[in-house]
Amino acid sequence: MEMSKAANVPFQIVRTHHAELRVRDLEAARTFYVDLLGFVETERTADALYLRGLEEAYHHSLVLRLSDRAACDHIAFKVATPADVEAARAHFEARGFPVRVLGSGEELGQGGSVRVQDPMGFPMEFFYEMDNAESHLRRFDRYRGAFPMRLDHVNIFVADAQAAHEYYTDGLGFRCSEYTETDREPRRIWGSWLHRKDSVHDIATTNGDGPRLHHLGFWVQDTASVLRACDILAAAGFGDSIERGPGRHGISNAFFLYLRDPDRHRIELYTGDYLTADPDLAPLRWSVADPKRGTFWGHKAPASWFEEGTPVVSILSGENMPVRSPVLGDRPDFAT
Amino acid sequence: MEMSKAANVPFQIVRTHHAELRVRDLEAARTFYVDLLGFVETERTADALYLRGLEEAYHHSLVLRLSDRAACDHIAFKVATPADVEAARAHFEARGFPVRVLGSGEELGQGGSVRVQDPMGFPMEFFYEMDNAESHLRRFDRYRGAFPMRLDHVNIFVADAQAAHEYYTDGLGFRCSEYTETDREPRRIWGSWLHRKDSVHDIATTNGDGPRLHHLGFWVQDTASVLRACDILAAAGFGDSIERGPGRHGISNAFFLYLRDPDRHRIELYTGDYLTADPDLAPLRWSVADPKRGTFWGHKAPASWFEEGTPVVSILSGENMPVRSPVLGDRPDFAT
Amino acid sequence: MEMSKAANVPFQIVRTHHAELRVRDLEAARTFYVDLLGFVETERTADALYLRGLEEAYHHSLVLRLSDRAACDHIAFKVATPADVEAARAHFEARGFPVRVLGSGEELGQGGSVRVQDPMGFPMEFFYEMDNAESHLRRFDRYRGAFPMRLDHVNIFVADAQAAHEYYTDGLGFRCSEYTETDREPRRIWGSWLHRKDSVHDIATTNGDGPRLHHLGFWVQDTASVLRACDILAAAGFGDSIERGPGRHGISNAFFLYLRDPDRHRIELYTGDYLTADPDLAPLRWSVADPKRGTFWGHKAPASWFEEGTPVVSILSGENMPVRSPVLGDRPDFAT
């Protein structure tokens, strides 16, 4: 694979910033995220919770909104300047994708933004401005649970991982840190770890029924925080929420834990990572057949991890977007 | 030094079990021990708090009692059988030391006991029976603060450390794991780490104005718990409570932190240690002039750590016991 | 279950002290234990390696001896006095069990000892004296791999777990800290955690084809050491040695990892535990049907963990001892 360079980016994305999930029971969600995992509650309305991690100095990185079904409402990217919000609108409108402009405050705590249904069907938001909130970074007396620090990345199911890779790199200027690829010719990308900030990823793609959300990844400071999350959840009767891990990914060198929240949304607690600031850092290739890419220590992932995901909604109708089967049938045998 | 063997022990001590401190402000003490450090509150009365560590399955390991002054009311040892309580009474009465017999429940949650003023002037209690309480060992959802697990040991100032060593080993059957000694002949013990349970110590002696309590040592599971205590205390405005550390002792290999509670009682958060079960494990000698014994990394201890301590009370009058100056003048220069 | 008290113990055991395993390739064993896990090599002969953990101040806690097959040669208990070695000999001879007396130095570095084939068929050694070796506890510059500190316990497969429990408690004075039991009447013990030193266990019994060794458990200081072992082994191409974990046991509150060495002997890296010094500490009952007893977080153990073990040898013939099937058929469904 020759890694593409972003030549003419229509607008500049800074990083993955927040996401909004639809949940069926706000109290259950609050117990899970705030009481057990330790997220900070910035604000609560009749139908939504606005949460942030301990180091985050903004109104929210996770919105949980009461709904009749579990779904992903949208994923939001911070852009570099207010003008980039407008540039994003123009870009998607010119190409005929659904676009919705939100005024300041339509999303609580946030300035004006634009939401689009992107080429793969995902509900994506681009914004610049958000209200500040107190960072709890140095409020160690308020650390609870797993000590979640910040939203790090999102991972999405896409039906065509090669196309998704090209869209994010050529189209939006993401850099690829690592990728999985089929071995037979012509080689095709099976998954891709893509970043704007100087970490392994802001967004990762996984080959599967898409568009769907695979998981939200939250950064924790150390492996002890990941283990503590397991202990706390099991002690509180939430052992069923532990889906995979703790363990080490080959890809990204992450020490990971995958949890399913009360609505079966998947979140990852994640530490490890490495610096990807250098523009000539070569992407690391993994064969899709190499089991170490997924689990460095050799444990198999459960089938649910490869198969289950969260539907995403239409930014216009609010209904779930239809999904299509993946282009690639090369599911590794450890993923059956 | 030839280590003495306990030939005829008058009664069998199992371990150091709990202590009672007098404090001037119960609310302040509760904030420090429960809210910030994470001790479990078993029971609260008008004038006392009964606390335990996370793994402890008994009513209390620390009693904080409202008083007009800060002092140590008594230190309590668990004995091996109910008959050992009676044997302890007979032993001290026969030797003419002050003895006070307490009926069941006189100390809340505890069976009958005997309190004595021991040969060095300390108020010591011997008991067998205490009410059970739920161990929070597996209640990870209730872990808070520094995750204090259990009382590990007490450290006392004694005016004659050689005599104290002989009293505990020959007299009461403690084994010595490590000791500090003067270098010139005749060599004299300056401090001694003495155990009944299979750890480095249940009680340690320090050469100084005695009888006084130097500190209570509480066990935590890992170094991260010690560092977290510093972060929490500083964030909550209790930075002044940090007296010494975190650091590594040469003696006992402990990773330590010394705190001063709101009444200036000193407590240690402690992890490290090693197994001392083997009866022929040779005591480790340290020269009192070796700075590594105290701080393996080379940091100096503050003068307060060598000079300040908690008065102990008379079991009969309740007044503070008079103290006398140490026999040994060999204060190491790092202790001036 | 009413826990039995040891009334008349024929000799006093201090703790589980060391074990000798037969291996087919000493170099492979050395790579695994010394180079990767970080054990200290005390001495090496043409056909054996004598290893110890970082804190251990004795010649060996693990002997690996070249053989034509993988087996457990013997498990050794330290006794309280030299006279207890002789008392052990007399005890087993009087009851007609096979006994073998070893002179000083017959086992390298060790004083005189007695080996017996115990009532369940295990090759057990009782000794008092062993050469000292330098403890590496404070030699942090020599810490390598998983930082193994000391042998903590052995776990054995026994065909009759109820009988094994009674033998160790009534017969040899072990105390039971935790046990698993069938739920239907009459209730029968399925596994038992038994200690002489002040920790959860020196020996644990597991219902299964016995006599066989299930595993040797080595103490590490923190969870990070356990995770580091996984990372190191996987990086060095020994990922296959990871059988189960890392994870949390409900029983004993251990944070565990089970490895299979190059001869498929199973060892555990273990941290967690709690103090069991108090003689009236009530044993903790677990139903054999409670999955949390084994894996607090809910992961299933692999079938190999319940089925595979190391044969033990006859102290007289050196041949493997025959095994018999367990009395209890109540295998929990997660153990099939």
Add this chain to the structure above:
Amino acid sequence: MEMSKAANVPFQIVRTHHAELRVRDLEAARTFYVDLLGFVETERTADALYLRGLEEAYHHSLVLRLSDRAACDHIAFKVATPADVEAARAHFEARGFPVRVLGSGEELGQGGSVRVQDPMGFPMEFFYEMDNAESHLRRFDRYRGAFPMRLDHVNIFVADAQAAHEYYTDGLGFRCSEYTETDREPRRIWGSWLHRKDSVHDIATTNGDGPRLHHLGFWVQDTASVLRACDILAAAGFGDSIERGPGRHGISNAFFLYLRDPDRHRIELYTGDYLTADPDLAPLRWSVADPKRGTFWGHKAPASWFEEGTPVVSILSGENMPVRSPVLGDRPDFAT
């Protein structure tokens, strides 16, 4: 303070990448950095060692060169494109600063570069290309010592901290994450934490006799690595190298340890930090009189930490650059 925005940056810096120190004894330096701290040795010549951290995929982040005196030869910044090297040359030449152009390979393993004596007198290098080396990120079997992952930042003594701040922000496009400032009007910057990559800093300035190097900061993954460094150094007889810490900075939230290498160069082992990707993240102001900025837990820094530093050399003559006294006399009392 109104934070300046970089409008027209003459060339784009990616991050602080490596540094070269002059040392008087290569063997002593190798023992310290490679054997004890665990740096990876990429290459060794007759007069130099080329080292990298465990995650670094480039030839070196630290060069130690044999010399008759301890000094800092140069600090190197990675730029975004090869053209930026040329742009840097043009920029400094046009302003009359000393410039030296190096061909590919003049610095071993590195492509062409330009070195300048910057406005404050520092020997700074700008380069784009360096040979790849194997990242040891996933080679856990080779992790040793403190597990140093990568060079994170440099900290420099400057005589005029306000001017240095403006030079880096307005002149070179660095963003300020945190700063210390005098309290009386007109307020003046006393220290500044400045970044190009998405962390707290690539370079920090400290008010003092300048130009001198204060320290090189290396990233480690967790607090345990910092503590392990103390234990290892003390055990190996290098306890004198521990100058300050371990502790917590208020500024940057770093968990820190300051070491003095055998040539008394200061290095920091550093973990903590937080994400600074958002362009509108407000710089955090600290009063120079607030002791928490330096040591969150309240410990005083030693005088040496404020006073001692490494001379920097002239890129033309190779002689030490002269230093001048700081403009600000407001040394905080804890810094005397």
